[in-house]
Amino acid sequence: MSNKEKLPETTAMLADILKSYPPKVARKRSKSMVVNDPETIPEIQANVRTIPGIITQRGCCYAGCKGVVLGPTRDIVNITHGPIGCGFYSWLTRRNQTRPDADGENYMPYCFSTDMQDDNIVFGGEKKLKLAIQEAYDLFHPKAIAVFSTCPVGLIGDDVHAAAKEMKEKFGDCNVFAFSCEGYKGVSQSAGHHIANNQIFKHVIGRNSKKVKGKFKINMLGEYNIGGDAFELERILEKCGITLVSTFSGNSTITKFEQAHMADLNTVMCHRSINYVADMLEKKYGIPWIKVNFIGAEASAKSLRKIAQYFDDEELKNKVEEVIAEEMAEVTAVAAAVKPRTEGKLAMMFVGGSRAHHYQELFSEIGMKTIAAGYEFAHRDDYEGRRVIPNIQVDADSRNIEELHIEADAKEYLARKTPEELAKLEKEGFTFHDYEGMMAEMAKGTLVIDDISHHEMEKLIEAYKPAVFCAGIKEKYCVQKMGVPLKQLHSYDYSGPYAGFQGAINFYKEIDRMAGSKVWSLIRPPWQNSPELFAEMADA
Amino acid sequence: MLLRHTKKEVYERSALTVNPAKTCQPIGAMYAALGIHGCLPHSHGSQGCCSYHRSTLTRHYKEPVMAGTSSFTEGASVFGGQANLLQAIDNIFTIYNPDVIAVHTTCLSETIGDDMNQIIGKAKDEGKVPAGKHVIYANTPSYIGSHVTGFSNMVLGMVRGFSAKSGEKTNKLNIIPGWVEPADMREIKRLVKMMGIDSIMFPDTSGVLDAPQTGHYEFYPKGGCTIPELIASGDSKYTVALGQFCSEDGAKFLENKCGVKYKTLDLPIGIAATDRFISTLSELAGVPVPAAIAEERGQLVDMITDMQQYLYNKKVALWGDPDQLISLCEFLVSLDMKPTCVVSGTPGRTFEHRMDSILASVPGAKYKNGANADMFLMHQWIKNDKVDLLLGNTYGKYIARDEDIPFVRMGFPILDRVGHSYFPTVGYKGAMRILEMILGVLMDYQDKTSSEETFELVM
Ligand code: SF4
């Protein structure tokens, strides 16, 4: 549907959605649903508890920690400490690709668990955990072993950090560290991101100060190599002559993490999941961070230019322009071919903590409009921009997540730019450690909904019949049963990459396929279209 | 190599599970609950469990899987989840309007010690359960048993919550189908109907997790065992419980509660187990086996007769759930195949007894079940004694690729192929489908690996 007149008015729409809720629920949900205005940017409620009984997209702290942030690193043996379920469900299901050397370590196809039994719950699981760490060490001799706590572990009081420390000291040649990422912490995956950031910063980053070769050295933060996104970004950066010191954490290794402080710039993709590491790297080592976005060809070009501008090197700037020109030729051709079929169509996306923003870019490149969007586990700053951070009230659920106190490192701190250089960049319009958020880039009158519920989603689809709806696996098949194609933006529906230039091409073609598939015309059986005809045949 | 760190030398482990052959209880309870018409399963714990269970079931069925969660936060974990569950019950009936909410616990609420019976009672007292609506529950601590246990516990929860004795016996048979696919439940119902028997099947996920594309989304699809049927199960003549691990506890509970006698049979997978199923139906209902069923059986035997040479002495590794493995191993042995490696993460003595007898005729066969039995161990066994065929859930594809072994997907979860929800593996027809799948991969393998001069046109 592209006809604007037919679309229901947004404020009325929201009221209609809230009507089915009990009054208390309606009151709470109403604060998480706003009509956007990029000029004034209304306040949205985010990162608050999901109401019990509401069918939500959200997962838990453990998923954010073990699944999202640490999952993509191939040479750490990740042991889930808890009963079997959590480890089983997070086994290979996130599609992080990785490229080990022929004989390199890669534990990603494995699932390691302490598989706690009832006697471990009653008498404590520390002994079993230590033994499991020992067995993992004996079997694989990995560089690192990480331990992830699930719900019951916190309750029974196992000290996973003491266990990890003891085993690390015992082995001497294997870094062992733990994450208290019990599922009930925080209100969503987001707490797990924070806990993961803290522990990697404490136990891994900065342990290897070997010089990294290269003139323009950056880290890519918040890029998880779903469907090969990181490979595409590695290709582009290499082509431009930019050295990637480490990626958090797509296609990564622990050694790369250890060297992260050797980079001269941090580029942040998914702000939500990794901004803590970016901040801490700046405070401790003096590496500034900038927000980038490699989802969308135009956005990718803009991000490359931003990196070149930071290094302020003519040769790099020229190289970047050359690469952009070369890559854009094919991108523009494909977009032009697809556009006649996609132009003016509507998209909605409710997912994650950054993708619901980034992917709007890709849709707009083929002329599609995002009329409603929202995150699953983001905070207000991801919607309204980082300027609201000082005003965000820290509630009981977030207060329990540790904030590390970081100071400049006496030996390793090195300001990457002189105050004059910084001033010059800022004058040129350059912004450091800032993220403008989703709402600044969404049109006036569009809907922004945080932690959307199943009920709200159904209502929206009925009302707007978008050409494509983007969400995750739990929503996929019910939306498609409504006759609307759903694009999964967590797993990419087992395809990709969608980042960078080649990724943009893949995405345009994918949306073209989905929205235009013949299957949507097969749903109605022929006898429903002309019942009289079939009645006649029956009579004959 | 994908599983490059798996070495031939078996190293004894007692604490570390690697590549499990099971998952946790609540997902089984959720699956079972979806087999009640108009039911919304509810996960009493933090929202991660619910999200994982819904995602895994969705990937397996490629169908919507709806469920609520109590969305525990740290506070609930300290003070107990009563307030969360009460609020959830209230919200669910108001917003999603199910006929019944089927609550299962998680390792979190179990460790806290939330009392389901008491909380649900309180919800009723406070008027949070509207007239004519129901809340049933199952305790599903994930640190005991496996997903199979959770399924069984929810079946028991259905009986506890619904089955009633009106005093008037009916002529019906209750069928508890065990954890099988919607297609299998349909097939069992078809066979029972062909026998002319009136039955009540619970749970019944056919029509729920294999719903058609109509362009219209049904929050509660038309399938599933209805509440009147569940209540009436207390008046039935007999209960047939298929699969001891999944179905017997519920049947036993029903006998104690309403005096309905039961008989536990193996899942009707393969020829002998189906024979026993059909014979039992015939005896219990006092009806002869119709010629049409004998014909299906004859077709199956004919297929085996014709393709015997491709099956003979082929070694098979299997992993999965005990009820399936018992019947499958028996079937494979009857096909002259050799199940040499069998692994199940689900514990249970019966499995050991049954394997001891079924595998007695297979020299060198190994099996292991329970908390320390996993796919890593099975892979090591395979490295020591190569097999010709892998039979199990999708996670086997990593072994299949590394070791170049033909692979048939059966069990849970199947994340990368379709068919299992539509085409049954139970009954004689189901056995033919299993054979078709096995022969397909074995013969494809022969075609792929034979030399050019020995490449066969007719097989
Ligand atoms: S926390 Fe417990 S119940 Fe939840 S997924 Fe993990 S093992 Fe299963």
Ligand code: SF4
């Ligand atoms: S918000 Fe998106 S990019 Fe960030 S961790 Fe989640 S899924 Fe990944």
